[in-house]
Amino acid sequence: LTQAPSRTAARRLARLGTETAFEVSDAAAAWARTGQRVFPMHLGDVRWPTDPLIVDATARAIANGHTGYCPPPGIEELRTAIATDVGRKRGVPYSAANVSVQPGGKPVIGKFLSSVLNDGDEVLCPRPGYPIYESQVNYLGGIVRPYRYAPADGGFVLDLDSLRAAITPHTRVLILNDCHNPTGACCSPASLDEIASLAIKHDLWVLSDEAYGEMRFDGSFDSIVSRTGMAQRTTILYTFSKRFAMTGWRLGAAIGPPEIIRSINSLNINAESCTTHFVQRAMAECLGRELSEPTRLLRELDRRRHSLVAALNEIPDIHVQLPPATFYLFVDFSRVLSRLKCRTTDEFMRIALRETGVSFCTASHFAQTHNDDGAFVRFAYGVLQEDELAAAVDSLRRLTG
Numbered sequence: 001l002t003q004a005p006s007r008t009a010a011r012r013l014a015r016l017g018t019e020t021a022f023e024v025s026d027a028a029a030a031w032a033r034t035g036q037r038v039f040p041m042h043l044g045d046v047r048w049p050t051d052p053l054i055v056d057a058t059a060r061a062i063a064n065g066h067t068g069y070c071p072p073p074g075i076e077e078l079r080t081a082i083a084t085d086v087g088r089k090r091g092v093p094y095s096a097a098n099v100s101v102q103p104g105g106k107p108v109i110g111k112f113l114s115s116v117l118n119d120g121d122e123v124l125c126p127r128p129g130y131p132i133y134e135s136q137v138n139y140l141g142g143i144v145r146p147y148r149y150a151p152a153d154g155g156f157v158l159d160l161d162s163l164r165a166a167i168t169p170h171t172r173v174l175i176l177n178d179c180h181n182p183t184g185a186c187c188s189p190a191s192l193d194e195i196a197s198l199a200i201k202h203d204l205w206v207l208s209d210e211a212y213g214e215m216r217f218d219g220s221f222d223s224i225v226s227r228t229g230m231a232q233r234t235t236i237l238y239t240f241s242k243r244f245a246m247t248g249w250r251l252g253a254a255i256g257p258p259e260i261i262r263s264i265n266s267l268n269i270n271a272e273s274c275t276t277h278f279v280q281r282a283m284a285e286c287l288g289r290e291l292s293e294p295t296r297l298l299r300e301l302d303r304r305r306h307s308l309v310a311a312l313n314e315i316p317d318i319h320v321q322l323p324p325a326t327f328y329l330f331v332d333f334s335r336v337l338s339r340l341k342c343r344t345t346d347e348f349m350r351i352a353l354r355e356t357g358v359s360f361c362t363a364s365h366f367a368q369t370h371n372d373d374g375a376f377v378r379f380a381y382g383v384l385q386e387d388e389l390a391a392a393v394d395s396l397r398r399l400t401g
């Protein structure tokens with residue numbers, strides 16, 4: 001079934017990519033079914049309770065009968081609550097007209113690109129990067145122009161030179177994912193200034209994927225949309241999935257210029273009609289409130305981040321720094337691979353699952369088939385507790401040490 005495109009009638013499907021992390025999930029689940037212990041560190045999920053205030057508000061919304069269709073752009077109360085919250089933190093006077101509610105953040109990628117791309121338009125995409133960007137650009141007839149995140153001082157930086165070099169007269173869109181998956185890197189304010197001036201100079205639309213924008217451990221909140229002239233050309237991918245531990249609830253939003261939002265609203269009508277009504281009611285009630293779980297979650301992730309980095313650095317030839325955001329570590333295993341005589345990180349991934357039960361993604365899951373900078377794997381630490389993370393790294397150390 002994974003080979004379906006070659007056997008289906010619609011040729012455009014051959015251009016559609018996927019999120020191969022879900023295949024890693026299948027392999028891990030199959031291994032667990034054989035009775036083996038598995039340490040799932042592959043998926044960007046969070047095992048954490050959704051705040052009880054949100055759960056209660058949802059139960060009340062269902063009991064009060066908010067179970068029918070609602071307007072395709074989202075209910076006015078939630079759009080206003082999102083506009084107020086997002087606008088206040090970024091210094092932009094958004095209103096409900098700037099917000100289109102979505103079933104998660106992911107749909108924003110395809111809907112935004114459908115709104116701005118014509119055949120042959122070029123799109124600047126981060127590599128490594130969230131694989132759905134390139135999948136959707138190719139599917140919609142655009143051309144991917146990758147730019148790099150480069151290793152620097154044990155962490156990563158967005159390589160501005162590679163971004164500048166990727167721009168041509170056909171470039172129409174920049175996709176930016178500050179607080180970056182998979183590296184956890186954040187741009188400095190000066191880099192964001194520079195990226196904003198490039199976007200203005202070359203008249204680009206910008207998709208600012210802020211899925212992890214508020215999952216920062218170091219530095220203060222920042223967004224490209226706060227720069228002069230950027231709100232008019234930027235659409236924010238906003239999601240409740242990660243920070244609120246609501247990945248399975250499916251709630252997010254596109255926030256941007258009214259003409260883009262109107263186009264996205266038409267796409268909502270053509271696709272899901274509306275996002276789950278009672279979930280919207282609950283979040284409209286809770287977004288402006290003081291919630292305890294998101295704060296507790298961030299504190300817990302920070303603890304895990306420190307202990308995981310410390311444990312990994314005890315593996316010979318592994319050197320990791322604390323990334324400033326997200327709940328991912330992107331780690332170079334090239335020397336370990338040579339020691340184990342593994343040719344690729346994907347081969348290492350399969351061996352590690354079989355020998356240790358530790359399951360993770362590699363750079364190849366982030367649109368990076370070959371990396372001259374090293375052999376990178378990504379550990380996601382949103383699912384395992386601290387003691388489980390310690391046991392996972394312990395097994396890896398025994399395999400690779």
Ligand code: PLP
Pocket residue numbers: 044103104105106107130177181209211237238239240241247251252
């Ligand atoms: N953007 C990035 C960078 C992500 O890592 C993810 C999920 O992993 C998403 C967007 C979409 O998340 P969701 O659809 O759950 O909001």
